[in-house]
Amino acid sequence: MTTLAAKAEPHEAQPWWKGASIYQIYPRSFFDSNGDGIGDLPGITQRLDYVASLGVDAIWLSPFFKSPMADFGYDVADYRDVDPIFGTLADFDALIARAHALGLRVLIDQVWAHTSDQHAWFVESRASRDNPKADWYVWHDAKPDGSPPTNWQSVFGGPAWTWDARRGQYYMHNFLKEQPQLNCHLPEVQEELLAITRFWLDRGVDGFRIDAINFSMHDPEFRDNPPAPASNTPRTRPFDFQLHIYNQSHADIPPFLERLRDVFDEYPDRFTVAEVGGADADREMKLFTAGNNRLNTAYGFDFLYAPSLTAAAVREALENWHSGGSWPSWAFENHDAPRAVSRWAAPGQADAFARMKMLLLAALRGNIFLYYGEELGLDQVEIAFEDLQDPEAIANWPRTLSRDGARTPMPWEAQAPQLGFTSGKPWLPVGPNHATLAIDVQNADAGSLLAWTRQVLALRNGSPALRTGDIAFLDAPADLLAFEREGEGERLLCLFNLGDTGRHFRPADAGQWRPLLSTGEVTDWTVAPYSGLIARFEV
Template sequence: MNQQADRLVPSATRDSDWWRGAVIYQIYPRSFQDSNGDGIGDLLGIAQRLPHVASLGVDAIWISPFFKSPMKDFGYDVSDYCDVDPMFGTLADFDILVQTAHRLGLKVLIDLVLSHSSEDHQWFRESRQSKDNAYANWYVWADAKPDGTPPNNWLSIFGGSAWQWEPSRCQYYLHNFLTEQPDLNFHEPEVQESLLNTARFWLDRGVDGFRLDTINFYVHDAQLRDNPALPPEKRNPITAPAVNPYTWQNHLYDKTQPENLAFLRKFRALLNQYNAAAVGEVGDDQRGLEILGEYTAGDDLMHMSYAFELLSDKVPTPDYITEVMNKIAEVAADGWVCWAFSNHDVPRHVSRWKLSDGAARCFSTLLMCLRGSVCLYQGEELALPEAEVAFEDLQDPYGKRFWPAFKGRDGCRTPMVWEPGHQNGGFSQGHPWLPVSHDHLNRAVSTQEQDPAAILHHYRRAVAFRRAHTALAKGDIRDLGTEGSILHFVRTHGDERIFCAFNLSPDPASMAMPEGNWRQIGADLGSAGAAPDGNLHLGPWQPALSVRVP
């Protein structure tokens, strides 16, 4: 195909480093745009709304799973890796989406869920039948203990044991998530090859790369050793809520095994053939950044890895951000981080951190100045708060399991709001799968487009500012420090030096400018300049951005 031939042009003729510092817009397809009135977003709906995404100035889109699935976990339980679920459309619709994105200058990343499949996948339907069929070893099977209990103490992120009894084999199978999501056995070479072929299928179809779900869950300890207990004072609930006893274990053996690196190298070698890139999601409460550093070191593993530190409930104070950045410098100096404040799994950050409009603007500017790539979650550019979803409207099994202590993920997954005067915010002409939040309607895209002071325009300016300065997109970070409520650092690339300071407080604050000749930039982002006394006097939630003048 011409498209494929174009993708195999030697990388020297193209920007093989396009992913470094890229701004990626995450689309949750069920909730972005419904094109056929069934109340569920779809691929043609995404294609219809891509001009809005392109208008933000972002580099790429990341589309959450749209593969065939029984939807027990809304697409993260895949029953056919190489086809589109009918609720989202067809492969032809996907081709239209990719062509539209490329025409608008957007690269396309899709979400591959390789650690586990659906129980409805043909591989598992065969595997569970007996111990001697062609797929018998494609999933993680183990005998019961002599007393009939599970093989070890591993727990599921979604609650309870990570093992489910299968009467047909008289064995347990491993599921790190729902019981309907059996874990694939990466110790089986045929499994690895089949999953690589899955990636190849989509690369041949024109995608520019992948977001890889739960990459440190791929390989389990072959000896099935018990995880040790974790003392209460060391529990750090990031990948699971505090009410879930999953956080009570030190997960040494159910994930993050050394054999995983060999598979990631195979995956990277395949990506290199297409000049494609991948961002991996590392889920670990204790060693997340260290694993991130291991998985992105050098040029033969992951291009970048998704960090959870700014997806937590902890409000990012100057001291906390400095702590995180220093830790990255220590354990991931040769790696590359992908930052996000919000996604489809956590409450929206405007609500999570209780941000005012001014604070939301300041944090959006900060995000564009951090070292690493960036993910924006649909609706983030509108400063959408977390939606309230009544129990009777809940769809997420995670929320139903732990309600009301943990309300699940539906509050960040409600439909995108496009037009306040149209049914369901312009998302659908039918009954939406989750209710449209009334609190969102006055923040709809069309409303903010008409308001020059709306935060939507601020996001566009912040993305443009990042793209205008190579030091922000691809450079190093130096001289990181705090001055009271002010976080400050310098981004460098070649001869370009950009000083960044952020008053992360509702109160005014001051600090001295660093030595040298600096010129104020970013005025349209509310940036302050140095006063005649040589100091910065920052108002509440105000940034200060300056470029070094030779």
């Protein structure tokens, strides 16, 4: 048995966010209140009763700020305003009020590594080399031969540098050329980001999810990245051919996070979580959350792009968050990754796998994130090239799987036009088989995945062992994940068969374990394929 955490504090003393379940809403795709085919803030507000009925603690809203939408809101043109396609600041205030009335906390995205090229700061910065915003972005002279300053590559394809004739310099962008890199090393930029933080916390926001935080600062000496070692993994973009040592992950990031935490500590019960991707994500997540003066938690891409879900991978991911200090977060799906049932479930096993996966997610130590529609078992939708919206997929078609397939409209009503999402033409096609998974269909079925999700979250919410307790892994047969959770006198056994063959695991004192929830068949401690069990030890 391997124990990975020190004894948890009493449940009553824990902050609300520790062990919380958080529901991600992609605003464009959740519910359209005005018939323009794009989901909006009033639409979210109208449907918050449904979200609250799931039993989650909080919602996380993907970007709704003013934006030209080159990357669907991750190119921000004004951090203090709502894009008109989503509504107004008054609509946002109404959303906050309704969410809080329902007992839901509200997290919002903050995208600080870059802005839109239409942001007023960048418009001013590119106008000359001596204006007040001249150094707010990452500019550099060309090499003597006119080529870019470094060999750094963009995540979305091509060099991470674009020439600007107005300044006669290159500007840096880790993503699209329409997303120029903010110079977050600059004290004035940091002060402005902290002022933006206060703006939203003063409006009642309960926390931030900080996007791509490890891309926010770079090597000020502008050294070239070294090549990545040879690999059998297919490489679909130049970015994959380098070790990203100098274009990201600079040592100035943690001190800025400490300044951010100082601001958050001025407001009670607020929460920060970061997204951290890349080859060094595990180390960086622990670095960014170390101690009590940085971020509260972080999540990586352990499962978001994994082609399969294995017992060994889950155990390894949790063991990487060693005892003491950092608190993890976990997600199986989000707006950047293909739907999990399409990646992981064997043919004909989508429903069984989705149920097992939901129970497993709820059993993990840390915070858990659910992506809209995950509770319904939505699968990845194949989007025709002519309907693609994702700029990365369009640029790299057909080698890059479109993110659009995981961003399709939420199916509210099976028999309604556009499955009840909009009265107009939706910005993306509805899933062709999502009618059978629609919310009204599942609400009417006590045995549905939606009903199961509510059961699972109710169990987690009422269990100090699951929310904040210790975790100890047990040796088990291949494909079987076995661990115990323990906290406040509650001891739970968790068994999950991630394989296609039944697996037997008889615990010590087998007669004293009482099943609480199980999915699939568990008979005489033999766990059927794609099945799971949580049992409580009773003396």
